[in-house]
Amino acid sequence: MANTVIGSSITIDGEISGDEDLVIQGTVKGKISLKESLFVEASASVEADIEVQNVEITGKVTGNIAATDKVELKADCRVVGDVRAPRILIADGASFKGNVDMDVKER
Amino acid sequence: MANTDQINIIGKGITIRGSMTGGGGLVIEGRVEGQIALKNHLTIESSGIVEADIRADELTINGTASGNIDASTKVSINQSAKVNGDIKATRVVIEDGAVFNGSIEMDVKLPDDI
Numbered sequence: 001m002a003n004t005v006i007g008s009s010i011t012i013d014g015e016i017s018g019d020e021d022l023v024i025q026g027t028v029k030g031k032i033s034l035k036e037s038l039f040v041e042a043s044a045s046v047e048a049d050i051e052v053q054n055v056e057i058t059g060k061v062t063g064n065i066a067a068t069d070k071v072e073l074k075a076d077c078r079v080v081g082d083v084r085a086p087r088i089l090i091a092d093g094a095s096f097k098g099n100v101d102m103d104v105k106e107r
Numbered sequence: 108m109a110n111t112d113q114i115n116i117i118g119k120g121i122t123i124r125g126s127m128t129g130g131g132g133l134v135i136e137g138r139v140e141g142q143i144a145l146k147n148h149l150t151i152e153s154s155g156i157v158e159a160d161i162r163a164d165e166l167t168i169n170g171t172a173s174g175n176i177d178a179s180t181k182v183s184i185n186q187s188a189k190v191n192g193d194i195k196a197t198r199v200v201i202e203d204g205a206v207f208n209g210s211i212e213m214d215v216k217l218p219d220d221i
Contacts, residue, residue, distance in 0.1 A: 007113040013127075014124045
C-alpha cells in the first residue's frame with residue numbers, strides 16, 4: 001500500500017492535497033484537502049484548515065476541520081478550531097475547544 | 108544511512124505545494140511543488156513529479172524533477188529520469204537513457220600538483 005507518511009522529522013509549510021490516505025507524524029502548516037482519510041498521530045502538530053472525508057486525531061491540531069464523513073478526536077488529542085462533519089466522536093481524555101456543527105438534517 | 112532513520116513517503120495520489128523541511132529519508136511518488144530541504148536521502152520515484160528547489164544530502168531521481176538541486180554528497184539521475192535545472196554536488200551520476208538539461212557544478216578538489 002502506497003501510504004503517504006509525513007514522519008516526525010518533517011515540516012511542511014504549504015498545501016497538501018490528494019486522493020489517498022495520509023498519515024501525519026510531523027509538522028504541517030497551511031492547508032490539507034484530501035478525498036480520503038487523514039490520521040494525525042500523537043507526535044504530530046498541525047496548524048491547518050483541514051478538508052477530508054475522515055479524520056482521526058491523536059495529536060495537536062489548530063484550525064478548522066470539515067469532514068464529509070467522520071471526525072474522531074481520540075484521547076490525548078488537543079484540538080482548537082471549528083469542526084463540521086455528519087459524525088463527530090470525542091473520546092474521553094480529548095481536549096477540544098471550538099464549535100461543533102454536525103449538520104444533521106432536522107427530522 | 109542508519110536503520111533508525113524513518114522513511115517518509117509521499118504517495119502517488121498526494122500533491123504538496125509549499126516547503127518541506129526536515130530529516131529522515133523521503134520518497135516522493137506523488138507531486139511536490141515549492142521547496143525541499145532535507146538532511147538525508149531523497150528519492151523521486153518514476154511516478155514522482157517534483158517542481159522544486161531541492162537541498163538534500165543525497166538524491167536519487169527516477170522520475171521528473173525541475174528546479175535547482177544542491178546535494179552535499181551525491182546525485183544519481185537514473186535511466187527513467189527527466190531533470191531540468193542546475194545541479195551542485197560532490198558526485199553526480201547520469202545513467203544512459205536519462206534526460207538532463209542544465210548545468211552541473213561538481214565540488215572537485217583538484218590535486219595540489221596541477
